Amino acid sequence: xxxxxxxxxxxxxLEGKNCTxxxxxxVSPFSNLRWYKQDTGRGPVSLTIMTFSENTKSNxxxxxxxxxxxxQSSLHITASQLSDSASYICVVGHQAGTALIFGKGTTLxxxx
Amino acid sequence: xxxxxxxxxxxxxxxxxxxxMRCQPILGxxxxxxxxxxxxxxxxxxxxxxxxxxxxxSGMPKDRFSAEMPDATLATLKIQxxxxxxxxxxxxxxxxxxxxxxxxxxxxxxxxxxxxLSIL
Numbered sequence: 739x740x741x742x743x744x745x746x747x748x749x750x751x752l753e754g755k756n757c758t759x760x761x762x763x764x765v766s767p768f769s770n771l772r773w774y775k776q777d778t779g780r781g782p783v784s785l786t787i788m789t790f791s792e793n794t795k796s797n798x799x800x801x802x803x804x805x806x807x808x809x810q811s812s813l814h815i816t817a818s819q820l821s822d823s824a825s826y827i828c829v830v831g832h833q834a835g836t837a838l839i840f841g842k843g844t845t846l847x848x849x850x
Numbered sequence: 851x852x853x854x855x856x857x858x859x860x861x862x863x864x865x866x867x868x869x870x871m872r873c874q875p876i877l878g879x880x881x882x883x884x885x886x887x888x889x890x891x892x893x894x895x896x897x898x899x900x901x902x903x904x905x906x907x908s909g910m911p912k913d914r915f916s917a918e919m920p921d922a923t924l925a926t927l928k929i930q931x932x933x934x935x936x937x938x939x940x941x942x943x944x945x946x947x948x949x950x951x952x953x954x955x956x957x958x959x960x961x962x963x964x965x966x967l968s969i970l
Binding site: 779787827838840 | 943957959960964
């Protein structure tokens, strides 16, 4: 069964600290993996999209890594800011391009 | 910045009533998606359109939900009759894919801010 599991479910960190969010998937065959940021009351916003051949992609302080062999991805946030408080959703695309499988997200709270 | 616009932002109504949610995709985008988000299930795909034609609505309860694109600037999602279990946030997203690419290609989807629906 195609699934996407994210961990931790929630995380609290101090402003300025780094953190890493995890995404494990069983989707096969794999097409692409996306990370979205969703602020409270808003729609998801795309952070990164990686294909099978890419193993890292950055967007400012956000860096996503992908290991297609172990079917794992991580999102690393550097020097966290209060505005990073949000839900982060991992989404995996099926190779046929006909389906996207969503994780349930990690809720990040950054405190001062 | 171009944005996907959804209306209404909030809707509260009684069970059995018809609900219509509207979406204005980003001008020039040729793909529209409808999603539902709940705490329990997270995001779920309901339907997607390409060049205004429905390509997949397998995620949608057919007996009560319907999705249409009367023109390139408007997508609608209707629920009739509504039930309490339909309470959720409904998102519309649009994207641009070239001919021959599958709808979930490597192009990003741009989401609206959703319609928060409560059925009493």
